[in-house]
Amino acid sequence: MNTLFDKIWDSHVVKSIEDGPQQLYIDRLYCHEVTTPQAFEGLRARGIRCFRPDKIFCMPDHNTPTHDQDKPIADPVSKAQVDTLERNAAEFGLTHYGMMSPDNGIIHVVGPEKGLSLPGMTIVCGDSHTSTHGAMGAVAFGIGTSEVEMVLASQCILQQKPKSMSIRIEGKLGPGVTAKDLALFLMMRISTSGATGYFVEYRGEAVRSLSMEGRLTLCNLSIEMGARGGFIAPDETTFEYIKGREFAPKGADWDAAVEYWKTLRSGDDAVFDREILFDASEVAPMVTYGTNPGMGIPVDGTVPEDAAPHSLAYMGFAPGEKMLGRKVDYVFLGACTNGRIEDFRAFASIVKGRRKAEGVVAWLVPGSWAVRRQIEEEGLDRILEASGFEIRQPGCSACLAMNDDKVPAGKYCVSTGNRNFEGRQGPGARTILASPLTAAAAAVTGVITDPRTML
Amino acid sequence: MKQKFDIIESTCVPLPVENVDTDQIIPARFLKATGRDEKFFGENLFRDWRFHADGTPEPSFVLNDPRYSGCILVAGRNFGSGSSREHAAWAIAGYGFRVVISSFFADIHKNNELNNFVLPVVVSEGFLSELFASISADPKMKVRVDVPSQRVTNLATGRSERFELNSYKKYCLMNALDDIDWLLEQKEAIEDFEKKSRR
Structure with missing residues (x-):
């Protein structure tokens, strides 16, 4: 009662259905290429248009390659999905930031940085990480494709209030x-x-x-x-950011x-x-040892004795084992979780004056073109390149490996993404979630390292 | 696919694993389709648990075990966590499941199931563990899911529980109506709301 959540939610309720959900008005809908084609198809099948096209913004991010974006996408299935979003946006009169547009990037990075996500709004997208926009003081949440269709059709969804x-x-x-x-x-x-x-x-x-x-x-x-x-x-921090x-x-x-x-x-x-x-x-730098993000421990801790055997078998870890010193094959900096300018500053602060470890493959993927431009303006690119790192082009990339950035089976990747599920970064890939500082420490030492020893 | 719900009696497919995330239900590489072909998604349900990398079936996985069949999937706690991908619900529906029984569902996936006429039935931990034991003892045992009276019954032991389903959604399921049908009738109310709240 009288929480900020109540205030924002309740002020967006158009109607309450008795012993049923509420009809919630949506201020902003974001559309990416993966979870929307079937929703637009639904509108066509019903013969209807978008109800409020000016409240909807579209951009591809999941399938986009992180190099050579000026060339056509090599994977024909990815290309078809990206092209479909562009076609749907044009057909239904929606703003679309295409792959090579200077405005493109991961939807959850672009929304806040363009001032599209504002305090007090209700914001949805067919993507569970829509919760990101809550940082602006908005009620933001992920929805399914049927619900995307609801918003396209009526700017509302039916929801039970959480x-x-x-x-x-x-x-x-x-x-x-x-x-x-x-x-x-x-x-x-x-x-x-x-x-x-x-x-x-x-x-x-x-x-x-x-x-x-x-x-x-x-x-x-x-x-x-x-x-x-x-x-x-x-x-004030929020207002300063938005202004x-x-x-x-x-x-x-x-x-x-x-x-x-x-x-x-x-x-x-x-x-x-x-x-x-x-x-x-009580909070220390953290790493995950298992196959869901809740299976984490302080970086200097040991794998719990009661950890799920199935997860440990997948990861190749044993109960009681130390994480420090474990060999790392890949490092991924980016995603809607850690693909912002501050994350690149943090990564650069550790690798500055050091070299990328032999044998480590590092993917540094800015969350948007705006982030990449700022990296260049601040000269972080020169620091990173001097240490043997290359900055790629923006997209979701190796967080879920829908493009070519896949970690091979059995290899270990320290990832700043959000999920370490089985196969998330490619079939058989072993993901260790961590912060940009911990990822940078692993990238220059080649093993899991406590970033506090390298600050 | 829109279909009417009434009383379902079926054998079950048991998946006694907790925290089954939607990346396992349908891996990301199958999300590139631009259509809604449930058959395609159904064929790839639990792909990486069900098949080896070379496409041969993993015999120990339950969907490849000829003892188990039916339109009811029984899964461990916290089913459908992670990604919001509705493709997971399409895969479950496409495989032929109409009901998923678990003691706990992740929020987004639960809505996605309902929006695709797959009924998520939440039961107590006690009911669930007894049900897993019943299926294990006799794979041919059946469960009855009675939507009108909101009751789920383990027909092997007779144990029965009421499950939650709000009357709006119940009406939709029993009459094969979806939320968009309802929302499209609300145009005036939405426009009034926009004027009133200056949106």
Whole structure:
């Protein structure tokens, strides 16, 4: 009651169906190429148009290659899917940022950086990591393709209102400990289903102290705790980030918007369905040892004795084993989780003056062209190249390996992505989730390394 | 596929694994299709557990075990976690399942099943473990899922439970109607809402 989640959700309810779901109005729909073709096909089959095309933005990201984007995509099936999105956007009158457009990138990186995702909004996309946009102070969540079709057709979806959860993290994160580590820590504690059925509000000093990039990372991983979404009430950090962005309100509209956004906070008397409290000083750099993101441990820890045998067999780990010093074959920096400028700064801060380890293949994939341009403006590209790293072109890339960036079977990849499921980075690939700092430490040493020893 | 629900009685396919994520239900490389051919997705349901890399079946996986068949999948806790891909629901429907029984479902996948006329039935941990034991003792045992009365019954032991299903969704399932049919009738209400809230 009287939580920020209630305020935003309830103000978007068009109608409540008795003993049924609510009809929720959606302010922003994002469309990528993988989960929308069948939704557009549905509109065609019903002979209807998009209800509010100006609220919908499309861009391909999952299939896009991370090199030679100026050439046609080699895989004909990927190409067909990317082309289908472009055709659908044109047919239904929607804004489309194509593969070589300077505006293209991963949808969850581009939305916030263009000022398309704003406080107080309801935001959906056929992608579970839509929770990312919660960092802007929005109610943002992933939906299925049928639900995408609902929004295309009516700018609404039918949903049961989730319960509300407060996750409060007090205190300060230590040096070398990032938002990614905080999220992996939360999953270790509450498991990958600990927040299922809930919408999470992240609160407390450690959350307030995060940059927008850090907040986007934390909210991104809400779904990995099972939560429908997770958000952070907007504050000066949020307003500062939004100001001046392409779709941000301007002039008098800006002042009015900020006035309104300042009211977007849970009441002092707010009652959550569940509240959890953590101490940030307990969080260390984290790595995963298993096949779901909740199977994580501090980087200097050992594989739990009671870990699921099936997962350990897949990963080639044994109970009681240390993670430090394990050989690494691949390193992936990027994804909607860690493909932002701050992540590249963090990675560069570790590799500066060092060399990429022999035998390690590193994929550094910016989350958008805007991120890549900023990398170049800040001269990070020169630091990374001097250390033997190459910066690729933006896309989802090796996070889920729908393009060519696949980790071979049996190989170990330290990934800044969001999932270590079996086969996620390619059939048989073994994924170890970690922060950009931990990934950088592995990239230059060739083994799992505590980044705190290299700061 | 839209189809009417009433009372289903069937043998079951047991998958006593917890945290089955949608990447296992249908791996990402099968998401490149632009159509909705459920047969294609059904053939690739649990692809990497069901087949080796060379396409030969893995005999120990339950879908390749001739003892088990039926239109009810019985799965461990936290079924359908991870990616929002509706292709997972299409694969389950395409294989021929109409009901999935588990003690806990991930939110997005649960909605996706309902939107594809696959019924997720949430049962207690006790019901689920007894059901796995019943199937193991007799693969030919049956379960009855009675949508009108919202009851699920293990016909081997007689144990029966009520399952949750709101009356709106129940009406939709029993009459083969989907949410878009309902939403398309709401145009005026949506326009009024937009005016009122200046969106």
